[in-house]
Amino acid sequence: MREPLLLLLETATEVCSIGVARGRELLGLQESPPGQDHAAIITLYIEAVMEQAGHALAELDAIVVSDGPGSYTSLRIGAATAKGICFALQKPLLAVDTLQSLAEACKALAPGCRAYCPMIDARRMEVYTALFDEALRRLWDTQAMVLRAEMFQGVPNPVAICGSGAAKALPLFAQGGVHHISLKCSATYLIAQALNAWHRQDFQDIAYYVPMYLKPPNITIPKPRISPA
């Protein structure tokens, strides 16, 4: 059977990374420098990678999004864009765990580590993170965590940290045993999990798919200023 042709949308962080792959083979890639407005470039990048790949959108087998966690707004830009293509061309939608994709990429660069901890920048000293062992089995669930020097207590080292939240974490781990692997989210890293999902036929509902937000929206309920009737 022919390997699937996949459009890959990675918009969890400030990098807008768009790729197209036939099976494991990357056929086209466009990545923005940080700080670019995803909404301004995403469809232009899609057009560009399809041209690099020499395929029309209609030939795609599935659209793949990075599921998060990450920036709510940029995840939604990716998801809304993916839904438009899926809806217009009747294509299935696949969602890939962003942290796991980073952990896999990290292990490929630093294969000897005992644990892998991808981190995506959240506000202040918080990151979205999860921990994986040397075989990339999940040790911690995906969560929002405030960085602490002791967070890796009891975790076998060396631990590799990576992702957009890792740079601000590094100063906490001066005692050693923690390596920083410089790595940004990329559409390339979505391929392995996307193929798994494709073969499992693990498709998302195009109408109701939402990215992994992790937290409910922040709401403060205003108090009425006079006693209500």
Place this chain on the structure above:
Amino acid sequence: MSVIILGIESSCDDTAAAIVQDGKVRSNCIAGQEVHRLYGGVVPEAASRAHLSHIVPVVQQAMEQAGVALHQVDAIAFTRGPGLMGSLLVGVSFAKSLALSLQRPLIEVNHLLAHVASNFADPPMPNFPMLCLTVSGGHTQIVQVDDYLDMRPLGQTLDDAAGEAFDKTGKLLGIEYPSGPLIDRLAQQGQARFAFPEPQVPGLDFSFSGLKTSILHFLQKHTAANPDFVKQNLPDICASVQHRIVTILMRKLEMAAAQTGIREVAIAGGVSANSELRRQFQQAGQRLGWKVYIPRLEYCTDNAAMIALAGYFKYLRGDFVAHDVTPMARWSMV
């Protein structure tokens, strides 16, 4: 040859889609968001999340009701602004990827221009130049309309919108959000016997923030003397506030008509559903010899039919945008 426009609107809390064929509305679908009632206003992050879940079903419904298939659509019109950035982004991103996938042109639409365009949905068509009072939850302005797409504001609110004045009053009275419709209903059983001061604003601009403060002081004063004041006088309070808001609006609209000599006059936006505004508007029309236009209710509150209509006129002009277009949270119509 027939022209079919798909319109998409996501500027605030409603996700909407509509089909306009040759200037006629074929479908007009909307998914509202009940969540915000609980919080007495629109929660931006909650609104953005809901748009993402509503957009596909709403567009699908608009296509089905119109009996139109996607490949028949000639162009995709979307609200670029003004509105909530996170909300707009969902509609804009979806519209762009639809346009790319279907290889159709994209048309950006200003939400305020579209409110005015809701007057072009049904005959009779207004003659130009026309004046339009646009009153909604987010905006209040008087616009001179020289052509379908050619318009400029003559005056606007310097602070709160008229709908906001209704909603904030409702909050003070413990009426659920959005409060405009209920204030309207309660007012019908009351007398406008409490006087609130008229703001002194030069020219054709509006101000509603002083009114809000005087209502607050009025309620504080009376509830201090009688804790049940609001409960005992709710219909009269509503009638009084509504009367004041509507007379503020009408005085400026009459002034604009007198200054410009224009006698084709329209209203648009969610607050144009208000029965007192409609009554005073019709009366002023008779008294001053205006030809008046009021869009159907479903085209007054946020909707996508008005986006698709404005998109239709832009299509005829070949007024398309490139794919690097991004939403504009603030965007004056000129």
